[in-house]
Amino acid sequence: xxxxxxxxxxxxxxxxxxxxxxCNYSSSVPPYLFWYVQYPNQGLQLLLKYTSAxxxxxxxxxxxxxxxxxxxxxHLTKPSAHMSDAAEYFCAVSDATGGFKTxxxxxxxxxxxx
Amino acid sequence: xxxxxQNPRYQVTQFGKPVTLSCSQTLNHNVMYWxxxxxxxxxxxxFHYYDKDFNNEADTPDNFQSRRPNTxxxxxxxxxxxxxxxxxxxxxxxxxxxxxxxxxxxxxxTRLLVL
Numbered sequence: 428x429x430x431x432x433x434x435x436x437x438x439x440x441x442x443x444x445x446x447x448x449x450c451n452y453s454s455s456v457p458p459y460l461f462w463y464v465q466y467p468n469q470g471l472q473l474l475l476k477y478t479s480a481x482x483x484x485x486x487x488x489x490x491x492x493x494x495x496x497x498x499x500x501x502h503l504t505k506p507s508a509h510m511s512d513a514a515e516y517f518c519a520v521s522d523a524t525g526g527f528k529t530x531x532x533x534x535x536x537x538x539x540x541x
Numbered sequence: 542x543x544x545x546x547q548n549p550r551y552q553v554t555q556f557g558k559p560v561t562l563s564c565s566q567t568l569n570h571n572v573m574y575w576x577x578x579x580x581x582x583x584x585x586x587x588f589h590y591y592d593k594d595f596n597n598e599a600d601t602p603d604n605f606q607s608r609r610p611n612t613x614x615x616x617x618x619x620x621x622x623x624x625x626x627x628x629x630x631x632x633x634x635x636x637x638x639x640x641x642x643x644x645x646x647x648x649x650x651t652r653l654l655v656l
Contacts, residue, residue, distance in 0.1 A: 436581075461644070470545070470631055470647030471584070517583060529645060531583035 429454040429520045433532035441540045446490075446505040448535050450518030453499065460501040461519040461529065462492055471517060477501060488512070513539045544568070545648035547632050553654045554622050562617040562651045564632030573615040574645065575607060576631040584631055590615060591637065619653075627655045 434449040452458055459478050463471040475486025482494040492503045501518060518532040546565045554560040564573065571592050576584035588597045590609045604626070606618045619626055629652050633645040 463647075468629075468650070468652065470547075470633075470649045471645075472647070473644050476644060528586060533583050534581070536581075 429458060429522050429530050431518050431520050431530055431532035433516075433518050433535050435535055436533065437536050437538065439538040439540060440508045442510055443507050446503070446508045446512065446537065448503040448516050448518075448537065450492075450501045450503065450532060451499050452501060452518070452520045454520055454522045456522050458520045458522045460492075460494060461521075462486065462490070462501075462503050463517045463519060463531075464488075465515040465517065465534075467514075474503070474516075508537075508539045510539050510541065513537055545632055545634055545646050547630075547648035547651050549651060550649060551652050551654070553656060554619075555656050556624065557621045560619050560622055560653065562619075562630050562632075562653070564615045564617070564648055565613050566632075566634045566646075567613070568634055568636075568646060569612060570634035570636050570646070571612065572635045572637055572643075573609060574633040574635075575605075575615070575617050576633065578629040578631055578650070580628075587617070622653070622655045624655050627653055629653075 430453045432451045461476045462474040464474050465471045474490050475484045477484050477494045485491045490505045492501050515534045515536050517534050519529045521529045548563045574589040575587045578584045587601045604620050609615045629650045631650045632648040635643040635645045
């Protein structure tokens, strides 16, 4: 069965600093991987997804993620944090063995300091 | 704009009093999902519909039921809410292109408070 582990429930960066949110996955077949963002009292919004095309995936708001099969990782990065990036970020995986299910990680809350 | 709409955004109910949450979509997606999300936790899938086919998660309590009268609408019924059912309830939709890579589009959620 597929699973997702997000390392660090809280990450704090200064405005303008690099953002790195870590995600490792487990899947017995080629996975589809997603990053979602959730602002307070809102639903989840897709940032980007990996679907077996390019391993470096670019998303909205300047975020990108790199799929590394050898490390079973799909870390999310942004070169320069903005105050508006403060939110909860969820990594998620789905694959052909999981039916319609998307499995979400526990989430990482990003704090951005002025 | 095509979107997923949830009503109400906030719902207060009393312990044991049935409550219904509503979700509608203008995306014409054939898959609709209901998730429960408690504070600082990942969304937990309760069930989903593929067209009219209902799929319940094994650990979803019997207290939770759902109806999908047509493509656009889906309802979550909580028959006898307990204090532990207080949470954010998220509705999501996705297309089905024959693969598992379809993006899920989420509504803004309904926050349920049980008194």
